């Protein structure tokens with residue numbers, strides 16, 4: 001039995017919290033580096049198509065399901081459909097656990113970047129050695145400490161409930177984040193690499209596009225919008241009936257996309273303006289947000305001394321509003337299903353997830369076993385090697401494996417079932433009512449009919465087609 005629901009306090013509460021969930025490390029850290037690894041243009045175009053064709057309709061579907069059911073995903077599917085659909089909710093919980101366990105590790109880096117910036121601002125900038133970031137990653141105890149700190153802050157906020165601090169915090173933080181991003185983009189315009197950065201981002205060259213790119217673009221569309229695992233179902237369950245799901249979804253999707261592209265413009269401009277940056281990024285582009293950007297603050301921007309520390313606080317907050325939503329999915333389940341108190345649920349869930357974080361935190365060089373771990377064994381030949389290639393794109397180490405598998409497989413598969421549920425199990429009447437798109441005579445709005453066509457046919461066929469082709473080993477280039 002669902003208990004009395006907490007609700008977002010203000011009219012904007014849902015949009016702010018849901019954008020807070022969507023805008024995070026996915027936009028600032030992950031998108032710039034995967035778009036870089038996938039050679040820009042063509043990947044960006046495929047990604048934008050995924051956002052429009054799949055992201056927006058699934059976003060609306062999740063919110064409809066949550067607000068209608070007024071409960072967390074596992075019971076929601078049962079209540080609106082049939083208990084056998086509860087597995088979609090469970091899949092989401094598993095994705096949430098997997099994502100949060102590595103997300104906290106990366107979020108922890110923002111704390112150390114902040115501290116580093118403060119040091120530089122106070123006692124002057126001294127350029128880090130080329131391998132400084134790698135050395136930092138391999139410091140096991142430090143990684144564990146940063147991860148634990150981030151997890152503890154997340155748990156503390158989640159334990160305090162929905163309408164408390166987070167809503168107020170996002171109200172201030174989101175505009176400030178946007179303001180700083182605009183400042184950084186304006187600064188980029190004055191640098192020599194700006195034009196090349198735009199060309200890299202927006203000039204598609206499909207000859208460089210690789211098979212995994214299309215799944216990665218789809219997976220990232222889910223990841224960046226917090227879709228496919230029930231986060232938006234959970235947040236939607238706290239949403240007031242008077243708010244428009246369509247408008248809220250459009251606002252979240254637009255904001256998320258603009259911030260991701262702006263992050264790329266800022267970082268690529270630095271890379272193209274200063275050739276030595278390219279060698280810094282070197283083998284791994286993972287550290288872009290934490291390696292490329294600080295250098296720009298302190299060497300190329302007058303106001304960098306001030307903006308540097310502020311920027312990393314914002315990165316930390318952007319990450320925090322996302323980790324909160326990840327943990328909330330698991331906590332809401334324990335509260336709704338087992339009737340545990342919020343505090344107990346939060347303590348148990350965060351402790352359990354931190355256990356997996358330990359493996360991720362040590363997989364960046366601290367433990368060679370954890371850093372080279374491959375799910376199907378480390379042999380270069382045979383079935384194991386083939387499966388490692390197909391499902392994990394040959395990635396190694398817990399953090400990279402969790403990241404790749406959750407975003408590229410679990411979220412799209414979860415999203416596939418969510419669209420099928422919204423399109424075929426939920427009645428037309430229910431979804432049209434939630435979207436507030438039925439006229440007095442029972443006729444529906446064209447936006448509703450378009451949405452229904454997308455969730456019934458376009459999105460499931462698109463997701464299914466990509467998944468099947470990647471499993472079959474097709475090359476998309």
Ligand code: PFF
Nearest residue numbers: 022024025026223224226231
């Ligand atoms: N959307 C977040 C980001 O882009 O950083 C990550 C995320 C948060 C994924 C919440 C899934 C989720 F449920």
